[in-house]
Amino acid sequence: MKYAVYTLGCKVNQYETQALETMLRARGFQPAARDADVVIVNTCAVTAESGRKSRQAIRRLQGQNPGALTVVCGCYSQLEPEDVAALGADIVFGSGDKHALADAIVKALPARSVDDPFKRRVFEPLPAGAVAGRTRAMLKIEDGCDNFCAYCVIPYTRGRVRSLPPEDCAAQAAALAGEGFAEIVITGIEIASYGKDLPGKPGLADAVQAAAQAAPGARIHLGSLEPTVVTEDFCARLAALGNICPHFHLSLQSGCDDTLRRMRRKYDTAAFLAVCQRLRRYFPGCSLTADLICGFPGESKADFAATLAFLETCAFTYVHAFPYSVRPGTAAADMPGQLSRAEKEDRVRRAGQVIARLQAAYLASRVGQVEQVLFENAASGHSAGYCVVRIGGQAERGTVRAVRVTGASDGVLLGELAE
Ligand code: SF4
Numbered sequence: 001m002k003y004a005v006y007t008l009g010c011k012v013n014q015y016e017t018q019a020l021e022t023m024l025r026a027r028g029f030q031p032a033a034r035d036a037d038v039v040i041v042n043t044c045a046v047t048a049e050s051g052r053k054s055r056q057a058i059r060r061l062q063g064q065n066p067g068a069l070t071v072v073c074g075c076y077s078q079l080e081p082e083d084v085a086a087l088g089a090d091i092v093f094g095s096g097d098k099h100a101l102a103d104a105i106v107k108a109l110p111a112r113s114v115d116d117p118f119k120r121r122v123f124e125p126l127p128a129g130a131v132a133g134r135t136r137a138m139l140k141i142e143d144g145c146d147n148f149c150a151y152c153v154i155p156y157t158r159g160r161v162r163s164l165p166p167e168d169c170a171a172q173a174a175a176l177a178g179e180g181f182a183e184i185v186i187t188g189i190e191i192a193s194y195g196k197d198l199p200g201k202p203g204l205a206d207a208v209q210a211a212a213q214a215a216p217g218a219r220i221h222l223g224s225l226e227p228t229v230v231t232e233d234f235c236a237r238l239a240a241l242g243n244i245c246p247h248f249h250l251s252l253q254s255g256c257d258d259t260l261r262r263m264r265r266k267y268d269t270a271a272f273l274a275v276c277q278r279l280r281r282y283f284p285g286c287s288l289t290a291d292l293i294c295g296f297p298g299e300s301k302a303d304f305a306a307t308l309a310f311l312e313t314c315a316f317t318y319v320h321a322f323p324y325s326v327r328p329g330t331a332a333a334d335m336p337g338q339l340s341r342a343e344k345e346d347r348v349r350r351a352g353q354v355i356a357r358l359q360a361a362y363l364a365s366r367v368g369q370v371e372q373v374l375f376e377n378a379a380s381g382h383s384a385g386y387c388v389v390r391i392g393g394q395a396e397r398g399t400v401r402a403v404r405v406t407g408a409s410d411g412v413l414l415g416e417l418a419e
Pocket residue numbers: 145146147148149152153154155189190226
């Protein structure tokens with residue numbers, strides 16, 4: 001049996017697809033670009049645009065694989081199972097229970113199994129890392145979110161925080177390193193809340209330490225972080241490990257205190273800046289990236305100007321800027337001061353100009369440095385700071401090699417092997 005799969009959205013979705021593929025391959029399935037017996041779309045609902053792209057992907061895979069069993073899972077189908085069923089999906093799952101999904105596919109039984117995410121209490125451990133063709137493995141340590149930020153639909157689709165115990169983080173990291181992965185990405189929906197559901201309430205630093213010490217030969221890359229978790233103790237413990245990638249992706253969302261408050265974020269710009277400074281103290285030269293929402297309801301021109309100035313203050317390496325998207329059922333959907341699509345897109349464009357300048361400045365600062373590059377193909381890969389690096393020579397895919405940076409162009413570092 002052949003399957004075709006398409007994944008939208010975050011690293012957790014990528015991880016869960018990877019795990020589902022592992023389970024399917026263990027059951028004798030093979031991946032195929034065309035003429036698949038089963039098409040699987042792992043959907044995203046983080047913005048209205050993600051929902052639209054999810055529907056588009058379902059229709060596209062169905063068109064490319066006529067007659068295939070259509071399987072849809074993920075956050076969009078968790079939120080809108082009726083819409084997904086109306087598109088002709090045979091199996092509709094939500095964002096949980098991938099083991100049962102693999103079984104349902106094997107049995108090829110049309111099933112509808114969207115559960116209530118708020119009743120989920122147990123972390124669902126999934127296999128990861130065994131799918132060929134990937135150079136870095138993802139280790140999902142947490143699911144769910146209890147924060148209910150005003151704009152976000154994720155807590156409604158993923159349920160409450162559930163965590164993988166530290167000893168299991170260690171075991172999975174050791175297994176992934178044993179499979180030869182040179183980089184392990186620690187991921188989850190809201191990893192800063194890691195452990196609040198576990199006995200003894202371990203924190204994120206405990207999980208990262210367990211994984212890093214169990215896989216000393218691999219480098220450990222942290223997924224998106226809520227800034228509130230980045231304390232002195234957190235930084236000191238991570239820096240002492242020695243195999244943490246000096247790249248931190250922080251969830252900023254706005255650089256204006258009033259907007260942050262209305263977003264129901266748990267920090268202000270002063271606290272956020274202190275986090276950036278702290279990370280730079282413990283990881284000199286580290287790369288800091290962020291997410292930014294442009295055009296949140298009520299964000300005035302002055303608020304947005306403050307945000308642009310704050311991007312410069314933080315000197316990010318890169319910022320993922322996207323327009324605010326109304327998600328029905330969230331607090332922000334009913335807020336006054338909704339901005340036009342054109343205005344939101346114009347703000348994204350203006351943020352992009354600032355981001356391009358910041359990125360060029362960071363890349364220029366790396367010229368002359370030696371970067372440890374994980375090669376995704378013979379000629380390019382990612383540095384530990386998560387910059388794309390291209391070389392003139394050849395390196396073996398999946399290996400980490402030292403590269404001397406000789407220049408930077410179009411958002412990419414250029415260099416040559418240093419050994
Ligand atoms: S922390 Fe906020 S933005 Fe992140 S998943 Fe939770 S509710 Fe959404």
